[in-house]
Amino acid sequence: MTATAPLDTEPAARLEASALTLGYTDTAVVSDLDLRVPHGKVTVIVGANACGKSTLLRGLARLLKPRSGSVLLDGEAIHRLPTKQVARSLGLLPQNPIAPEGVTVADLVGRGRHPHHGAFGRWTTEDEQAVAEALTLTDTLALADRVVDELSGGQRQRVWIAMALAQGTDLLLLDEPTTYLDVAHQVEMLDLLADLNARRGTTIVMVLHDLNLSARYADHLVALRTGRIVAEGTPREVVTEEVVRTVFGLDNRVIDDPVSHTPLVVPVGRRQRLAPQEIR
Amino acid sequence: MTVTVDPGPVATQTPTRDAVEVVRRARRGPVRHRRRLVGGLALVVAAAFAARVLLGDYTVTIPDFLRILGGEQIPGATYIVMESKLPRAVLAVLAGLAFGVGGAIFQTTLRNPLASPDIVGVSLGASAAAVSAIALAGWTGWPVSAAAVAGALGVALVVRLVAGDHGGFRLVLAGIGMAAAMQSVIQYVFTRVDEYDVQLVLRWLTGSVNGVAWSSIGLFATALVVLLPATAWAARSLEVTELGDDAASGLGVGRGRTDLLMFLAVLLVAVAVAAAGPIAFVAFLSGPIARALNQGRTTLLASGLVGAAIVLVGDYAGAYAFADLNLPVGIVTGAFGAPFLLWLLARGPLNGHRGRRAA
Amino acid sequence: MAVLAHTRPETSNPLGGGPRSRSALPVSVAITIAALAGAGVLSLVVGATWVPLAAIWDSSHPLHPVVEARLERTVLGFAVGGALGLAGALMQGLTRNPLADPGILGVNAGATFAMVVGMTSFGLTAMSQFLPMAFVGAALAALLVHAIASFGRDGATPMKLAITGAALSAGLASWTTGLLLADRKTMETFRFWQVGTIGGRGFDVLLTGLPFLVVGALLALAGARLLNTLALGEDLARGLGRRTTRDRLVIGLAIVLLAGTATALAGPIAFVGLVVPHVVRGLAGPDYARVLPLSMAAGAVLVVVADTVGRIVLPPSEVQVGIMAAVVGVPVFIALIRRTGRAL
DSSP states (O other), X not given: OOXXXXXXXXXXXXXXXXXXXXXXXXXXXXXXXXXXXXXXXXXXXXXXXXXSHXXXXXXXXXXXXXXXXXXXXXXXXXXXXXXXXXHHHEEEEXXXXXXXXXXXXXXXXXXXXXXXXXXXXXXXXXXXXXXXXXXXXXXXXXXXXXXXXXXXXXXXXXHHHHHHHHTOOSEEEEESTTTTOOHHHHHHHHHHHHHHXXXXXXXXXXXXSOXXXXXXXXXXXXXXXXXXXXEEEOHHHHOOHHXXXXXXXXXXXXXXXXXXXXXXEEEOOHHHHSOGGGXX | OOOOOOOOOOOSOOOHHHHHHHHHHHHHHXXXXXXXXXXXXXXXXXXXXXXXXXXXXXXXXXXXXXXXXXXXXXXXXXXXXXXXXXXXXXXXXXXXHHHHHHHHHHHHHTXXXXXXXXXXXXXXHHHHHHXXXXXXXXXXXXXHHHHHHXXXXXXXXXXXXXXXXXXXXXXXXXXXXXXXXXXXXXXXXXXXXXXXXXXXXXXXXXXXXXXXXXXXXXXXXXXXXXXXXXXHHHXXXXXXXXXXXXXXXXXXXXXXXXXXXXXXXXXXXXXXXXHHOOOTTHHHHHHHHHHHHTTTOOOHHHHHHHHHHHHHHHXXXXXXXXXXXXXOHHHXXXXXXXXXXXXXXXXXXXXXXXXXXXX | XXXXXXXXXXXXXXXXXGGGSGGGHHHHHHHHHHHHHHHHHHHHHOSSSOOOTHHHHOTTSTTHHHHHHHHHHHHHHHHHHHHHHHHHHXXXXXXXXXXXXXXXXXXXXXXXXXXXXXXXXXXXXXXXXXXXXXXXXXXXXHHHHHHHHTOSXXXXXXXXXXXXXXXXXXXXXXXXXXXXXXXXXXXXXXXXXXXXXXXXXXXXXXXXXHHHHHHHHHHHHHTHHHHHHHTTOHHXXXXXXXXXXXXHHHHHHHHHHHHHHHHHHHOOOOSHHHHHHHHHHHHHOSOHHHHHHHHHHHHHHHHHHHHHHHHHHSTTSOOOHHHHHHHHHHHHHHHHHHHXXXXX
């Protein structure tokens, strides 16, 4: 049932979960989970609602303390490391970020440099360059002096990513970055992230709810069900009819995406199962 | 929210030097605006200070004032300036600064303009502790300030515990309850006081800069010399805290840092209350007014200056605007601050931060 | 809008039934009467001087005068407590807000301010003159708070009502103090009154206020059915044929009469109206036909007991009722916030 890529051919993993159990109250949402995030690749975590994928990401992002087990960054338990130190390696795009009123794009992206300012840190040219680069990469340079509040949804999401980029981290975690975006912007966003991964080698871990987009953009796919990994590996290995049925409870066919040649899930609904003459 | 059409993909590799220039220029705008605002407010405060000290029912000329400061004894003027006007004005500025900064920190960190120390009972907690120390235990001097700090921290802790991680509404409601409780304590102390001192009552229920000894003001000023720079340093994380708990954690600002900042804010408010009483609404109004003047952006320094201006003007009005009556500043700010708060409540959703979500 | 914490339909009677069915009624009545009698006796007996039971009915007993003196405050305590308990239950039912209370929503502050205006600006001195002022003040404050809190898309949520009430109370308190500063003589008598106290009032004061209390209570008890219907939601109530606006005005009038009179007689006492209805609903279910009279009784018991405890807790001085009520009320308020957190 579990499809795993052979571990010895995987690149080194800087971020990993080891026997990780996470929960908010007494029940465990993620149970005894092991995950090694392949370095320099795009990892996507998928699963049905309430399977624990957001919780897992939050655990990896140091937002949630493990009940048992640990999250390791470069071999060290992430919770024992100072927050600022972690922030220099791990960037995060949270699910519902708040844009303070009246803040300009340049200002907001600049705040991403905070982890690099020591106790008495001042703003340096290095910071300026990081911000400029982040804005350029996300194609938001033209919006630099605009107020974030007044931007469209797609533009705002790009600005938040720019802020995470300005943080200058090797790893980037994103919690459902494409929710609230329309399809065109979703693809645009994922293209941007893929670009980032290709150009800068940023390790990306994200939670996506769209299985087909996940199959298209992921190097490494992790399918969760009730807090445990059901399948893990390349999209071709993971996105099979059997796995999709187990994880999503959906009758389906898997075909080849004519554009990207990654697996494409075609749902089979109740009506499609009826013979054509029977459909009224 | 205005919907803008995306301009479409631009060439993604523009020369970095131009880009840096764009960034630099974009960052300069808000900074310049803020500097101008702070400058303007500083002038306002200075003017109000001068008016308070030199004008009113007894006018003192500037040369005379300077001479008095130098130690010269001008009959009548020296007493009035040194024993009445100057201490009131100095205390007004200091208290306004402390309340303004403390209030702005509360409102920004808790992401709720209603979560201001005077509304959630922190100021009244400090006051209840201080007045109990003075009236029931006979303390004076710095132990009173210490009691005020203890009272403020106690209330802050209770409110924080009750609100748990839900913050927002629960916090404000718990604060209102605690404020009512603290008021009862203060009123109880009054009924135990043998010699009925009106000034005492007014100071500790609403706040007053009147009749405070130079020694107390000096104590307060010393505390501020330590607290304000510490706060300025700790507040550098405020721009990150504003972005939400998750984003803040992602950027390296954990709970500890935020707690430290709130602790300093509570201290600021507590020492101000120990000196001048819980001057109503100054902490609540300074932040929003400063923000409105700063295009919506939070600024602690401007908030402090707005607070100083409010207390100075309020004290001036209380002293002279109502014939024969010498109203303490707390009554003035309470009488005008409350309608203003009511207007704000009616005008728009004041509950909760108006930050944008991704939708 | 918050729904009262206990309006959960049960079995056949949509307004609560089950174990608290009709057969339990005589029991609750008996308990109520016992509680009232017990509180009353305690109030007469306990104090700086402990009086033996015999002194209560034996008019020749040397300590009988003490009992007589305490009788005044006991009766006043029953009246004021009953009024406040009832007013609180009415407010909570009317606004569907578990945190409603005449003190929190600014009604008491309005009554106080109006009375002080009467004292200082018009030179009123008699209770019969204060009462109309108190009613006007209470009514205006209630209307103002409700009007302001109703702005905005979500209307008058409990949260907004509480904040608005607090703001108005603070503002009115400032104005009140400002007026008193102009009139030092009034200030001196006022500082004790404003704490909320039932000692040292006198029977004639109570008698002046009694008619209004009675009218208010009758109006309130008649409004029980409306409140039950309102608890189901405004639209449903209208659909069921009640003339909701007229009914609400009647209830509002009852609240003003009760809270205004109570404040005029004893000064502003907060939290009684908040705590009592919750306890009563917890024990007797959400049916207002029960909640109202029981709130009245429970409020009466609470105030009298609070006054009694206040007399002995810190000898030789006395802690006023208003403060004791706050001591009990604030922890309950906080516990309520924790419990109803989501609903707000």
